[in-house]
Amino acid sequence: MSQQIVPLKTYVTVFVSLIGLTLLTTGVAFIDLGPFNTVVALVIAFCKMLLVIFFFMHLRQSGGLVRIVLLAGFFWLALLIGLTTADYRTRNWTPAPDAWSTTAPPTHP
Amino acid sequence: MAETHAESVGLAHQFEDLAQQHDADTLGIWVFLVTEIMFFGGVFASYAILRWLYFTAFAAGSHLLDVRLGAINTVVLLGSSLTMALSVRSAQIGNRRFLVIFLILTMILGGAFLGVKAYEYNQKFVEHIVPSLDWAPEGAILARLAPGGLDHAKLYFFFYFAMTGLHALHMIIGMGLLLWLVLRARKGNFTPQYFAPVEVVGLYWHFVDIVWIFLFPLLYLIGGRY
Numbered sequence: 170m171s172q173q174i175v176p177l178k179t180y181v182t183v184f185v186s187l188i189g190l191t192l193l194t195t196g197v198a199f200i201d202l203g204p205f206n207t208v209v210a211l212v213i214a215f216c217k218m219l220l221v222i223f224f225f226m227h228l229r230q231s232g233g234l235v236r237i238v239l240l241a242g243f244f245w246l247a248l249l250i251g252l253t254t255a256d257y258r259t260r261n262w263t264p265a266p267d268a269w270s271t272t273a274p275p276t277h278p
Numbered sequence: 279m280a281e282t283h284a285e286s287v288g289l290a291h292q293f294e295d296l297a298q299q300h301d302a303d304t305l306g307i308w309v310f311l312v313t314e315i316m317f318f319g320g321v322f323a324s325y326a327i328l329r330w331l332y333f334t335a336f337a338a339g340s341h342l343l344d345v346r347l348g349a350i351n352t353v354v355l356l357g358s359s360l361t362m363a364l365s366v367r368s369a370q371i372g373n374r375r376f377l378v379i380f381l382i383l384t385m386i387l388g389g390a391f392l393g394v395k396a397y398e399y400n401q402k403f404v405e406h407i408v409p410s411l412d413w414a415p416e417g418a419i420l421a422r423l424a425p426g427g428l429d430h431a432k433l434y435f436f437f438y439f440a441m442t443g444l445h446a447l448h449m450i451i452g453m454g455l456l457l458w459l460v461l462r463a464r465k466g467n468f469t470p471q472y473f474a475p476v477e478v479v480g481l482y483w484h485f486v487d488i489v490w491i492f493l494f495p496l497l498y499l500i501g502g503r504y
Contacts, residue, residue: 198499210495242312
């Protein structure tokens with residue numbers, strides 16, 4: 170077909186790396202890094218996702234159309250999460266009038 | 279397209295050849311997966327906001343989950359992704375026997391994942407920390423949940439069940455699709471030229487795996503375990 174066959178060794182190597190990253194993320198959770206615990210966990214999850222997408226899901230051999238579709242998906246996801254978060258995180262940058270206080274959203278603890 | 283019958287098995291009449299059909303099939307499933315990204319994205323976005331607002335309560339709730347079971351399930355699911363990738367590879371090289379074996383292995387690993395998940399759900403009922411259905415935390419568990427606010431800890435468990443439940447539903451659908459593939463593969467429906475259904479179900483299965491790759495740290499590893 171249009172795809173060449175990926176060697177067995179590649180799949181096994183990717184799998185072993187995924188297991189290694191899983192152990193790493195679990196291990197790091199037991200070390201106190203403050204707010205960076207979340208950052209490290211998400212960076213590791215992102216790397217695992219890239220491994221799965223590029224090797225198991227054959228993005229490495231896929232054409233430009235598939236890549237554009239996937240990038241568009243991530244772009245809209247970034248808008249969804251980014252803009253929603255930006256809204257909540259900037260709500261108490263300016264003080265709300267007292268009259269609003271009963272209906273104001275919860276502020277950061 | 280002067281093709282013999284054997285080379286055009288599985289070719290739908292609207293396509294020029296199997297290569298074109300294969301490209302259309304994979305593009306189609308990728309577009310579907312993008313809609314799935316947005317579907318899960320909504321839950322992830324609201325989770326991100328509420329976890330930030332009620333971090334202490336969410337961490338307290340998270341610490342009631344069993345990290346070992348979560349990690350074991352991650353390994354099981356990654357294993358099922360490997361066997362799924364090997365299924366596609368077996369189809370590509372036309373090895374029907376290994377195609378069936380790897381598809382069944384994928385189903386077994388998927389079933390193991392759901393089994394562990396069911397055990398974890400049962401534990402939540404035993405501890406009375408299932409919002410709406412059985413929410414009556416008591417004793418040591420109540421004391422651990424209280425500091426961040428009991429209602430906010432309850433919110434965390436709503437997210438836990440909604441996110442893992444949606445994920446498990448996708449797994450169950452995937453298991454059904456795998457069974458369908460096994461039946462077709464046994465009949466010899468797939469050839470090295472025509473294996474798009476295996477590839478397409480594989481892409482779906484890997485997507486469900488990726489959702490779990492994010493759910494594991496987000497639900498099980500909040501705020502560290504030190």
